[in-house]
Amino acid sequence: MARPVAYNVNVKKLENDISMVDMPEGYMGEGFFATSMNKVVGLARKNSIWPLPFATSCCGIEFMATMGSHYDLARFGAERVGFSPRQCDLLMVIGTIAKKMGPVVKQVYLQMAEPRWVIAIGACASSGGIFDTYSVLQGIDQVVPVDVYVPGCPPRPEAILDGFIKIQELVGKESLRRRNGDQYKALMESYAIQ
């Protein structure tokens, strides 16, 4: 008897053994290639993000699956999960953050070096989720600025990967001057971060 749901029925042909990122736009001639610094730096940054997982609960289990061999976040250049904020680029807050934990999240964020990005994974990290209660922080954007929110309770690994790809797009397109701009400074000041 046929199973009601069949997987991988449409076999996708392998296009390349190794996928490479496309070259940025630029002028090329014999022995030289000229492009803008923005694009090169963005390309390098987005394909070697070092995530710092701040996993507190059930979404963290989904993140473990995302890091595992089946979904494999390493394919996106994020092989090196660091547990030291000083070396990491991306703070991944995964799970319920209690109000008592809020200052800890902020402390970890402050210890990260610029440029830094934050992704809130799961309903609780994004908005407090089902825990509309006196003890739970109603979204981590009350203590740190967030770049990408991943909905879901918990989100599937595919959703986490999708959020990560969104972060990569932000990282790749970010202008080198952004972190010195007035808008960014105003954002930091609204969180009382110097």
Next chain:
Amino acid sequence: MPLTNDHIKQRLTGKFGDQVMNFQEPYGMLSFEAPKDMNLKVISFLVDDEELKFRFLTDLCAIHYPDGKGRELAVVYHLHNLEDNVRIRFKVFTDITKPDVYTLTGLFAAANWMERESYDFFGVNFVGHPNLKRILNVDEMDYFPLRKEYPVEDQSRVDKDDEMFGRG
């Protein structure tokens, strides 16, 4: 001779008379109450008595009964006799405007954090406690969140639509 509920009740009334009252046996577990200034006397009797030997404090918690005038807050002690495997429940009630109850930390070291928890959530003032401050909630919290007059929802929210959350 196994330790029966009737025997425990008999020992307690023999020692304290009318001051231990309201004996009940929900699901076979003996449950009773005493005036709040008697709590240490009753519990040390339960611990030290050669027949009762309730020497393990399973749990200590508080309850808020907003309708009970003058006895709004209950402090509940669960005690266990490990030798005969018998459990009992003992309650004292206090006025919410003056929630002073003697601390049990002198008898059971385990009461320390449980009393801090009861203080944190209900504001029971355990007289003589060595370190009575909040244990689970943030230190800046200025109320006792499990008292019935406070809503459970976070009051700092502005963007959660009550109708979408089924409480419109």
